[in-house]
Amino acid sequence: MQQQSALPFRFWILALIALINSISFTSIIPLLYPYAKQFGLSDFQASLLTTAYAICQFISTPILGRLSDVLGRKPLLVTSLSGTVVAGLLASFTPVAWLLYAARMLDGLTGGNVSVARAVVSDMMSPAQRPKAFGIFDAMFRLGFVAGPTLSYLAQTLPPFPGVSSLGMGFLVSASMAFIAVVLTVFFLPETLAERQEFRFSAQDFGIGKIIKSATRPTLGQLFLLTFFSGFSFTIFTFAFQPFFLNELGQNAEMLAIVFAMFGILGFVAQIFWLEPLIKRFSLMNILVISLLVRGIIFLLIPTFPTFPIFLVLSIFFGIANAYPLPLINSLLSINSSNREQGEIFGINASYLSISNAFGPAIGGILVGLGYKAPFWITGVLTLLTTWFAFSLKPQLEDTPSSSAEP
Numbered sequence: 001m002q003q004q005s006a007l008p009f010r011f012w013i014l015a016l017i018a019l020i021n022s023i024s025f026t027s028i029i030p031l032l033y034p035y036a037k038q039f040g041l042s043d044f045q046a047s048l049l050t051t052a053y054a055i056c057q058f059i060s061t062p063i064l065g066r067l068s069d070v071l072g073r074k075p076l077l078v079t080s081l082s083g084t085v086v087a088g089l090l091a092s093f094t095p096v097a098w099l100l101y102a103a104r105m106l107d108g109l110t111g112g113n114v115s116v117a118r119a120v121v122s123d124m125m126s127p128a129q130r131p132k133a134f135g136i137f138d139a140m141f142r143l144g145f146v147a148g149p150t151l152s153y154l155a156q157t158l159p160p161f162p163g164v165s166s167l168g169m170g171f172l173v174s175a176s177m178a179f180i181a182v183v184l185t186v187f188f189l190p191e192t193l194a195e196r197q198e199f200r201f202s203a204q205d206f207g208i209g210k211i212i213k214s215a216t217r218p219t220l221g222q223l224f225l226l227t228f229f230s231g232f233s234f235t236i237f238t239f240a241f242q243p244f245f246l247n248e249l250g251q252n253a254e255m256l257a258i259v260f261a262m263f264g265i266l267g268f269v270a271q272i273f274w275l276e277p278l279i280k281r282f283s284l285m286n287i288l289v290i291s292l293l294v295r296g297i298i299f300l301l302i303p304t305f306p307t308f309p310i311f312l313v314l315s316i317f318f319g320i321a322n323a324y325p326l327p328l329i330n331s332l333l334s335i336n337s338s339n340r341e342q343g344e345i346f347g348i349n350a351s352y353l354s355i356s357n358a359f360g361p362a363i364g365g366i367l368v369g370l371g372y373k374a375p376f377w378i379t380g381v382l383t384l385l386t387t388w389f390a391f392s393l394k395p396q397l398e399d400t401p402s403s404s405a406e407p
Contacts, residue, residue, distance in 0.1 A: 007133060011124050013188050015140045017181050018117055022144020024084060024177035027152040028091075031170045038167060039097040047361070049104050054358035056108025058351045064112030065119065065347020069340065073120045074191045076112070076343075081182045083110020088175025092168040103171075108354075114141070115350035119343035122334045123192035130334050131284060132276045134327040139271035142323065146264035151177075195340065214348050219336050222393050223329060228352040229389060230292065230325050233382040235360025237299060240368055240375030248372040249308050259315060266319030271327060274320075284335075285394045288328040292390055294321035296383030303373035 036046035068076040087107035094100050118137070125133045152170040160169050215221045245251050245259070278287050298318045302311060330346070337345045367375040 007129065007136070008124060010190060010192075011121070011133060011136075013184065014117060014120055014124075015136055017184050017189065018114075018137055019140040019144055019147075020177050020181045020184070021081065021084075021113060021117075022141040023148045023151060024088070024144075024174045024181065026145045026148025027155070027170055027174045027177065028088075030149050030152055031167050035091075035100070035165075035167045035171075036097075038165065039100060041097055045097075047365070049101065050361065051358050052101055053104045053108040053111070054354045056105045057111040058354040058358065060109045061112040061115050061350040061354065062344065062347040064110075065115050065343040065345070065350070068116045068119055068193070068343035068347075072191050072193045073116055073123065073343065074185065074189060077116045077120070077185050077189070078182060080110045080113035080116060081178050081185060083107060084113070084178040085175045085182065088171045088178060092164050092171035092175065095163075112347060112350065115346040116343060118330055118334075118346040120189075120192050122339070122342040122346075123194065127335050131279045131327070131331040134330045134334070135271045135275035138327040138330070139268045139323075142264055142267040142271065146261050146268070149260065193343075219396055220333065220345065222389075222396065223333050223336070224349055224352045226386070226390055226393070227329055227349050228356045229382070229386040230329070231353045231356030232360045232363075233299075233379045233386060234295075234322075235357050236364040236367065236375050236379040236382070239361040239364030240372070240379070243368055244302075244372040244376070245311075248306050249311060251308060259312075262315065263319045263322070266316065267323035270320045270323035275324065275327065284328050284332055285390070287324055288332075289387055289391050289394075291321045291324040291328070292383060292387040294318075295325075296380050296387055299376050299380035299383055303376040306373070 032049050033046050036049055064076050064080060084107055087103045087110070090106070091100055091103035094103065118134070121133050121137055122130060151173055155169040155173040156166045158169055160166050161172065164172060215224055217224075245255075294317060298314050298321070301314055305311075305314075330349070333345055333349055334342060364375050364379075367378055
């Protein structure tokens with residue numbers, strides 16, 4: 001019998017693909033706003049680049065997940081990553097703003113690669129292995145948040161290609177990284193779906209109504225809502241964090257980049273080295289509840305003690321606690337659903353995360369208008385309410401992986 005701690009080689013291929021995909025995704029995050037300004041867009045118009053991506057991803061991810069249960073994981077993963085390649089090339093060479101919007105929408109519509117990849121993790125692993133595997137998978141993605149912006153900065157220092165600005169070079173790098181991920185998937189990642197479902201097209205299967213209705217599903221519906229509430233409160237923080245850091249704490253952009261890198265490094269270390277020992281001692285739900293509780297308390301402490309030294313200490317605890325909710329929720333979803341519906345489940349869950357990413361920053365922008373501290377008070381309270389909601393789910397969920405279940 002294979003040891004629970006031993007993960008197969010093909011998983012590490014998938015983890016490498018996840019890292020490269022994350023670098024591709026995060027390399028354009030620092031570029032969106034200044035690139036939009038280069039086209040003469042207003043602040044509101046620039047924010048729509050993120051909203052358009054998130055809404056398109058919200059619509060498409062359950063479709064891609066469902067199709068991966070029917071057609072196989074590998075074809076959908078290749079298709080999704082290829083869409084990122086095309087979108088990056090289009091954004092880098094576009095001479096007009098509307099094509100930039102089109103590129104972001106295309107990237108969102110084909111942006112289901114992470115949810116399909118998580119279904120691959122479920123295919124490969126027994127339920128007992130999944131928490132560790134999801135922790136490593138998400139750690140690879142988090143590590144990309146350190147490498148992506150750095151690579152984007154370096155790309156801007158290179159001599160630009162004809163027809164591409166220095167900012168556009170960052171999108172070109174993003175497309176190149178996604179292309180590497182496509183090559184790795186095609187030649188080194190085997191198909192993992194053991195039993196393909198019969199394809200029957202139904203508008204009900206692929207509609208937004210199904211996404212909304214999924215919230216009423218026993219057990220899984222509450223986990224989908226937990227993803228939304230957790231993501232919504234977190235994205236309010238991510239939007240409000242920068243103006244608070246620069247204006248309230250009086251720091252500069254260079255120090256901001258260092259703090260972002262620190263978040264990524266701490267999250268990577270927490271998921272790679274500390275998650276598995278915690279899972280051996282505590283249930284998944286207990287770890288999830290504690291991590292959300294710590295996150296909510298930190299959100300409240302930041303505006304209470306608005307000094308940089310205290311903020312730095314709080315950021316260390318935040319970087320650790322913030323590493324756990326997403327992989328734990330994914331593990332709970334996987335454990336509490338059948339093997340045949342893994343792709344669809346992760347696609348739906350990614351849609352809930354996408355819609356929280358669309359609404360959270362917009363609400364954060366409104367709250368910043370009330371003061372730099374206001375978003376932290378609000379998101380702190382929302383996170384504590386989310387913690388209570390997660391705690392209330394404990395009796396309903398199977399949160400201890402069984403080693404006897406089939407992978």
